[in-house]
Amino acid sequence: MKINSLKGMNDYLPAEADLRDYLQSTILRVYKENGFSRVITPIIEDIENLDKSEGGDNLNLIFKILKRGDKLEKAIEEQKFDELSDMGLRYDLTLPLSRYFANNRANLLTPFKCIQIDKVYRAERPQKGRLRELTQCDIDILGSDSYFCEIELIDVTAKALLEIGLSDFKVRINDRRILKELLLSFGFDESEIASVCISFDKINHIGLGGVEEELRNKEFSPAGIEKFVSFLGTMPIDIDMLPNSESIENLQRIISGVKQICNGKYSIEFDISLVRGQGYYTGTVFEIESNEFKDSIAGGGRYDNLIGKFLGETIPAVGFSIGFERIFCILSERNSQMPKTKKRIAFLYDDFFTAYTKAQDFQAEYDVTLFEKPQKLGKFLNRLESQGYYGWITSDELKIFNER
Amino acid sequence: MKINSLKGMNDYLPAEADLRDYLQSTILRVYKENGFSRVITPIIEDIENLDKSEGGDNLNLIFKILKRGDKLEKAIEEQKFDELSDMGLRYDLTLPLSRYFANNRANLLTPFKCIQIDKVYRAERPQKGRLRELTQCDIDILGSDSYFCEIELIDVTAKALLEIGLSDFKVRINDRRILKELLLSFGFDESEIASVCISFDKINHIGLGGVEEELRNKEFSPAGIEKFVSFLGTMPIDIDMLPNSESIENLQRIISGVKQICNGKYSIEFDISLVRGQGYYTGTVFEIESNEFKDSIAGGGRYDNLIGKFLGETIPAVGFSIGFERIFCILSERNSQMPKTKKRIAFLYDDFFTAYTKAQDFQAEYDVTLFEKPQKLGKFLNRLESQGYYGWITSDELKIFNER
Numbered sequence: 001m002k003i004n005s006l007k008g009m010n011d012y013l014p015a016e017a018d019l020r021d022y023l024q025s026t027i028l029r030v031y032k033e034n035g036f037s038r039v040i041t042p043i044i045e046d047i048e049n050l051d052k053s054e055g056g057d058n059l060n061l062i063f064k065i066l067k068r069g070d071k072l073e074k075a076i077e078e079q080k081f082d083e084l085s086d087m088g089l090r091y092d093l094t095l096p097l098s099r100y101f102a103n104n105r106a107n108l109l110t111p112f113k114c115i116q117i118d119k120v121y122r123a124e125r126p127q128k129g130r131l132r133e134l135t136q137c138d139i140d141i142l143g144s145d146s147y148f149c150e151i152e153l154i155d156v157t158a159k160a161l162l163e164i165g166l167s168d169f170k171v172r173i174n175d176r177r178i179l180k181e182l183l184l185s186f187g188f189d190e191s192e193i194a195s196v197c198i199s200f201d202k203i204n205h206i207g208l209g210g211v212e213e214e215l216r217n218k219e220f221s222p223a224g225i226e227k228f229v230s231f232l233g234t235m236p237i238d239i240d241m242l243p244n245s246e247s248i249e250n251l252q253r254i255i256s257g258v259k260q261i262c263n264g265k266y267s268i269e270f271d272i273s274l275v276r277g278q279g280y281y282t283g284t285v286f287e288i289e290s291n292e293f294k295d296s297i298a299g300g301g302r303y304d305n306l307i308g309k310f311l312g313e314t315i316p317a318v319g320f321s322i323g324f325e326r327i328f329c330i331l332s333e334r335n336s337q338m339p340k341t342k343k344r345i346a347f348l349y350d351d352f353f354t355a356y357t358k359a360q361d362f363q364a365e366y367d368v369t370l371f372e373k374p375q376k377l378g379k380f381l382n383r384l385e386s387q388g389y390y391g392w393i394t395s396d397e398l399k400i401f402n403e404r
Numbered sequence: 405m406k407i408n409s410l411k412g413m414n415d416y417l418p419a420e421a422d423l424r425d426y427l428q429s430t431i432l433r434v435y436k437e438n439g440f441s442r443v444i445t446p447i448i449e450d451i452e453n454l455d456k457s458e459g460g461d462n463l464n465l466i467f468k469i470l471k472r473g474d475k476l477e478k479a480i481e482e483q484k485f486d487e488l489s490d491m492g493l494r495y496d497l498t499l500p501l502s503r504y505f506a507n508n509r510a511n512l513l514t515p516f517k518c519i520q521i522d523k524v525y526r527a528e529r530p531q532k533g534r535l536r537e538l539t540q541c542d543i544d545i546l547g548s549d550s551y552f553c554e555i556e557l558i559d560v561t562a563k564a565l566l567e568i569g570l571s572d573f574k575v576r577i578n579d580r581r582i583l584k585e586l587l588l589s590f591g592f593d594e595s596e597i598a599s600v601c602i603s604f605d606k607i608n609h610i611g612l613g614g615v616e617e618e619l620r621n622k623e624f625s626p627a628g629i630e631k632f633v634s635f636l637g638t639m640p641i642d643i644d645m646l647p648n649s650e651s652i653e654n655l656q657r658i659i660s661g662v663k664q665i666c667n668g669k670y671s672i673e674f675d676i677s678l679v680r681g682q683g684y685y686t687g688t689v690f691e692i693e694s695n696e697f698k699d700s701i702a703g704g705g706r707y708d709n710l711i712g713k714f715l716g717e718t719i720p721a722v723g724f725s726i727g728f729e730r731i732f733c734i735l736s737e738r739n740s741q742m743p744k745t746k747k748r749i750a751f752l753y754d755d756f757f758t759a760y761t762k763a764q765d766f767q768a769e770y771d772v773t774l775f776e777k778p779q780k781l782g783k784f785l786n787r788l789e790s791q792g793y794y795g796w797i798t799s800d801e802l803k804i805f806n807e808r
Binding site (some may be wrong): 003009013016018040048063065085100103119123133146148151155344347353356383 | 405406407408409410413414415416417418420421422424425429432436437438439440441442443444445446447448449450452453456467468469470472480485488489491493503504506507508511512513515517518523525527536537550552555556559661664665713714715746748750751756757760761763767771772773774775776787788791
């Protein structure tokens with residue numbers, strides 16, 4: 001039998017599992033203190049829901065679950081090989097949440113401020129830092145179109161990151177409607193905008209020249225391309241230089257609101273090049289980028305049409321998701337302290353029953369593991385210390401490792 | 405798009421999610437205090453590992469994941485319809501743990517005492533109380549054949565149940581080897597024993613007569629059946645009446661050991677009819693049954709050969725698993741208190757920025773949700789109270805609902 005975990009999916013050692021628990025419970029605590037409520041949805045969704053969810057490239061990465069019994073036989077018999085599956089693993093937490101809100105709306109307070117901390121699955125091509133089983137930590141506000149939602153989501157997410165020891169990050173924000181208005185004003189057709197954005201989204205990887213080349217290859221009007229490229233040549237673009245519009249004003253209010261409440265603990269800036277991959281975003285999009293790691297550690301945006309696909313009625317919605325695996329990577333390498341967690345000691349016993357009872361006296365202060373006293377005590381103590389034990393007990397006396 | 409969660413898989417409302425979090429974190433705390441270490445494994449395993457894992461009926465309930473791309477095309481092209489899948493969702497936490505231990509052994513302390521609290525998946529025929537996505541809370545001890553392991557697992561599991569407010573339960577224990585020795589002494593052949601046990605396992609559902617009929621239908625030697633049935637006619641069977649053997653002595657030590665440390669908080673008894681479904685158990689098997697609900701709420705046993713399938717070397721192992729969904733059902737209906745969890749209040753604001761800042765003063769004591777002050781205040785306050793809010797703040801003053 002195969003001994004390794006599947007590619008892109010990790011086994012976590014006890015110290016890693018403890019760090020993950022600590023980070024998730026700290027993030028959960030901050031979210032709850034700030035008035036968001038935890039919800040839980042299944043990891044499996046109907047395949048049609050997933051397929052129609054406008055998830056962008058993620059739709060190509062869905063793990064599909066094989067039909068069973070008669071249904072499977074029927075699909076094979078009828079040679080319908082694109083109907084071998086009727087369920088799939090979720091690729092994010094936004095689609096399940098939209099279905100959840102539609103399903104449970106009568107029992108929820110609106111605006112609904114909620115938390116999800118859970119696993120999602122993507123059949124990524126395995127490479128360093130790309131997992132196929134990954135955890136996301138999301139907060140969302142459903143049922144309000146107020147720009148206070150964006151301010152609250154951004155600052156509460158930032159608070160969670162600060163609480164787990166991350167700092168030195170900046171928020172980048174844009175609004176897809178601004179980009180759309182610009183492209184329309186340059187002469188692009190409404191039907192071309194999604195395709196232009198896909199090319200534009202690559203600007204940080206392929207540069208302005210690369211974007212221009214791709215747009216020419218897609219055979220858009222040369223005049224439109226020229227206007228767009230010459231406009232982008234002036235990047236970084238100050239939001240105040242853009243022609244006034246409702247989405248610009250909305251974004252200006254968000255940016256100044258965040259600056260007002262963040263107490264200078266992080267910065268926020270307009271970035272016209274921020275697009276984000278998901279197709280379901282309809283307005284504001286935002287990311288948090290670690291200045292230290294030059295990497296996005298959280299991303300989100302407004303998705304006002306997704307819940308409507310379930311309800312047939314538009315419900316405004318906006319969410320922000322921490323990419324937990326990047327946070328975990330950063331903090332693992334930093335060898336983070338976990339404040340407020342109990343230390344672990346070993347009780348090395350001659351008599352099991354005496355030790356089992358006495359161990360309870362220490363449990364208020366320590367996590368206590370019982371081991372039969374080993375023949376080679378010194379060697380075993382070294383093992384304990386290397387495993388992060390704080391000390392050990394023999395003959396009723398607690399000894400601390402770093403006091404040896 | 406489909407609004408309901410898939411059958412056998414639940415959406416959890418905030419109050420339900422909070423109760424699940426509270427129960428899981430309490431169980432985790434008790435397990436950790438008692439010296440077990442958390443480990444995490446992926447929910448997806450290689451399909452061959454799952455298929456060869458001797459999981460009994462659960463092997464028929466595996467959700468299989470469809471192959472992708474070239475691999476899928478090849479299987480379809482070659483008409484190999486039993487090779488459409490190469491991965492599956494785990495049906496329990498024991499198989500993944502065995503693989504984990506084999507994979508990570510060099511980095512683990514032996515005996516390895518570990519915790520898993522995680523989701524498993526079974527394609528059960530949907531019916532009340534049978535979920536297809538369910539959580540289990542397991543502790544296991546790997547690398548020791550001492551009967552102290554069973555004592556520790558049983559008492560620590562019982563402590564966790566007591567801590568979350570369950571009491572009035574009893575432990576039932578047996579050893580598969582005792583049953584095997586008995587059946588051999590009655591003249592059954594070694595090769596027949598598994599099949600006899602499958603019939604015998606049904607005794608609480610079909611009665612002694614039903615078991616006898618099934619054994620006759622399976623055409624075992626009538627003399628053997630007669631001896632077995634007449635022996636069972638004397639149930640409940642006292643362990644001291646059985647012919648002495650190593651497994652009997654081992655079981656007697658476990659029973660008297662548990663009685664010694666449990667302080668009369670629960671009872672433990674020998675039950676010859678306890679078999680349990682999994683094929684991988686090799687010795688002791690045990691369950692905790694709620695006297696109040698006449699239902700098994702935890703089950704476990706010794707599985708000395710499973711890790712060996714990965715390592716080619718026998719590693720003794722024993723585990724105990726709380727069926728979290730039953731616990732959750734029982735405590736939901738009981739409307740359980742969650743001590744030590746923060747109460748939630750609403751801050752109804754006229755000015756967002758003032759409220760956002762002031763809310764932080766209350767967050768040490770409360771979880772604080774911000775809402776724009778609604779037009780119909782009375783109606784909104786009723787909604788808040790029905791959603792479990794403890795009070796609300798307007799114009800800087802906290803008001804408590806039950807003091808209205």
